[in-house]
Amino acid sequence: MKYLIAAALIAxxxxxxxxxxxxxxxxxxxxxxxxxxxxxxxxxxxxxxxDGMTMVFTLAEPSMIEGLKVGDNVKFExxxxxxxxxxxxxxxxx
Numbered sequence: 349m350k351y352l353i354a355a356a357l358i359a360x361x362x363x364x365x366x367x368x369x370x371x372x373x374x375x376x377x378x379x380x381x382x383x384x385x386x387x388x389x390x391x392x393x394x395x396x397x398x399d400g401m402t403m404v405f406t407l408a409e410p411s412m413i414e415g416l417k418v419g420d421n422v423k424f425e426x427x428x429x430x431x432x433x434x435x436x437x438x439x440x441x442x
Contacts, residue, residue: 369395369425369436376420377402384410386435393426396433405435412438 374390389402405426407413412435416422421441426433 369427371423371425371437373441374422374424376416376418376422378404378418379413379416380404381410381413384413386413386416386438388422388424388435390424396426396428403433406432407438408434408436416440 372390372393374388376386377389378387380386384407385404386407387402387404389400391400392398406429408429416438422438423441424438425436427436428434429436
């Protein structure tokens with residue numbers, strides 16, 4: 349029984365390592381400060397199983413908008429938070 353539990357824990361940990369958010373390149377196409385949302389044209393988001401497209405994301409923190417403007421190239425990470433596609437990290441690309 350111990351071995352079965354240990355194997356299940358290892359398998360679940362290994363699976364979650366692949367689902368971690370990885371930085372994605374994108375371009376800001378719209379900012380909605382009032383609703384803490386941002387529209388990004390982006391490449392594939394592997395951890396969400398998404399192809400590249402343009403879509404609206406909720407921001408994890410309203411302050412993430414500060415310093416960003418439409419047309420900026422960014423690197424960001426996104427995940428599902430409470431069922432919503434959410435940008436969890438975003439920085440201007442260099």
